[in-house]
Amino acid sequence: MAESHTIKHHPALKHHFDTMEQQREAGTIGMWVFLLTEIMFFGGLFLAYIIYRAKYPAGFEAASNTLDVYLGGFNTVVLILSSLTMAMSVYCAQTGKQKMLIVYLVLTLILGSVFLGVKAVEYEHKFEHHLFPAVGFYDWTHEPGHDPQLADQARIFLWLYFAMTGLHALHMVVGAGMLLVLIYFAWRGKYSPEYHAPIELGGLYWHFVDIVWIFLFPLLYLLGFHLGGH
Amino acid sequence: MSQEHIVSVRVYVLIFLALMVLTAATVITAKYDLTVIWGPLNAIVALTIAVIKATLVVLYFMHVRYSSKLTQVVVFSGVLWLIIMVAFTMMDYLTRHGWPEPNL
Numbered sequence: 001m002a003e004s005h006t007i008k009h010h011p012a013l014k015h016h017f018d019t020m021e022q023q024r025e026a027g028t029i030g031m032w033v034f035l036l037t038e039i040m041f042f043g044g045l046f047l048a049y050i051i052y053r054a055k056y057p058a059g060f061e062a063a064s065n066t067l068d069v070y071l072g073g074f075n076t077v078v079l080i081l082s083s084l085t086m087a088m089s090v091y092c093a094q095t096g097k098q099k100m101l102i103v104y105l106v107l108t109l110i111l112g113s114v115f116l117g118v119k120a121v122e123y124e125h126k127f128e129h130h131l132f133p134a135v136g137f138y139d140w141t142h143e144p145g146h147d148p149q150l151a152d153q154a155r156i157f158l159w160l161y162f163a164m165t166g167l168h169a170l171h172m173v174v175g176a177g178m179l180l181v182l183i184y185f186a187w188r189g190k191y192s193p194e195y196h197a198p199i200e201l202g203g204l205y206w207h208f209v210d211i212v213w214i215f216l217f218p219l220l221y222l223l224g225f226h227l228g229g230h
Numbered sequence: 231m232s233q234e235h236i237v238s239v240r241v242y243v244l245i246f247l248a249l250m251v252l253t254a255a256t257v258i259t260a261k262y263d264l265t266v267i268w269g270p271l272n273a274i275v276a277l278t279i280a281v282i283k284a285t286l287v288v289l290y291f292m293h294v295r296y297s298s299k300l301t302q303v304v305v306f307s308g309v310l311w312l313i314i315m316v317a318f319t320m321m322d323y324l325t326r327h328g329w330p331e332p333n334l
Contacts, residue, residue: 024234029301036308043312050316051323069257076253084246087237087291094236207291211284218276222260226272 012195024197031201035208042212045164049219052156059153061224062146066131066154067161068122072221075118076213082111083210090203093186093196101199102186108206109179112172119169126158133159161220168216171209178202235296245290252283 010020017023053060089104126132130139133155140151182202185191191199256279264271289295294305 021234025298025301028297029304032301032304032308036304036311039308039312040315043315047316047319050320054320054323069260073253073257077250080246080249080253083249083287083291084242087242088239091236091239091242094234204292207287210291211287214283214287215280218256218260218280222256222276223273225257225260226263226265 010194012197020194024200027197027201028204031204035204038208042164042167045160045167046215046219049160049164052160053223056153056156059150060157061227062150063131063154063157063161064220064222064224065227066126066129066143066158067221068125069221069225071118071122072217075115076217078111078115078118079210079213082108082115083207085111086203086206090196090199093191093199094193096193098186098189098191101191102183105179105183105186105199109176109183112176112179116169116172116176119165123162126162131158132162164216164220168209168212171212175202175206175209178205235293237290237293237296241290245286248286249283252279255279 013020013023017026085104085107089101089108092098092101092104130137130142132138138155138158140146140154141148146154179202182198185198256276259275259279260272264275288305294302
């Protein structure tokens with residue numbers, strides 16, 4: 001009878017779960033449900049983009065050409081590489097490689113910071129050229145060669161550009177904060193092959209942010225590339 | 231309840247390389263004016279490549295290929311709802327006679 005009180009289980013197992021597997025499964029589904037709300041949230045912006053692009057193709061192509069394809073492409077490579085290092089940190093957590101887990105988490109954080117740095121440079125260029133769509137600031141004809149007739153259409157594109165990449169960058173900042181917490185607890189030796197749910201779920205979040213960018217890059221940067229973008 | 235599946239380093243690196251090749255492909259194809267063949271062709275090629283890349287990330291980096299059926303249904307339902315939102319909205323917009331002009 002006393003047996004039932006002495007069953008050993010992992011200290012991270014919460015009392016409302018029977019097994020670690022069940023706890024992990026519940027966590028994974030919970031994280032995915034959160035990510036689905038994020039998909040619908042970004043989906044609204046993608047929908048706005050689709051509607052206005054269908055309506056104003058000329059202005060969208062012209063405004064897309066003000067973006068730097070090479071900076072955007074560089075950031076795409078950086079972000080996909082950071083997804084690889086994040087996946088590797090999950091692997092290290094699963095196989096009990098404590099030191100390499102910290103190395104890969106730090107690498108992911110560094111790559112995420114590089115992405116945000118490049119983004120900041122891009123935003124600065126847009127402000128320099130008066131392409132930030134604010135009242136009294138936005139000036140499409142500030143640049144020579146811009147068709148004044150497309151000013152209002154291009155403005156819609158630039159508004160969507162700042163809204164979508166801004167929200168994406170905000171998710172990156174949240175992800176960087178999350179990585180700092182994960183690095184701290186990994187350094188304290190909290191994660192093991194038996195318990196590493198925070199690494200796994202943090203990975204899901206990081207990869208989701210990567211997927212958003214996988215769609216943002218062609219839709220925003222490559223749209224007018226065939227018309228002689230730079 | 232299945233035991234956790236550990237994806238090998240080799241699979242992760244292969245998926246990363248595939249994503250790099252697809253990124254190069256999307257930039258190269260965007261450089262060419264495919265609209266002379268068919269109006270929306272540039273957009274279709276770019277979106278097809280993006281969907282393939284996203285699918286690779288979801289299946290391998292996010293382990294959905296190795297997850298339980300329940301997790302897979304949850305993920306698929308989210309994609310389905312996104313398609314419903316976009317498709318039904320565009321059915322409305324694309325069948326209207328002229329949208330209101332912007333008054334900015």
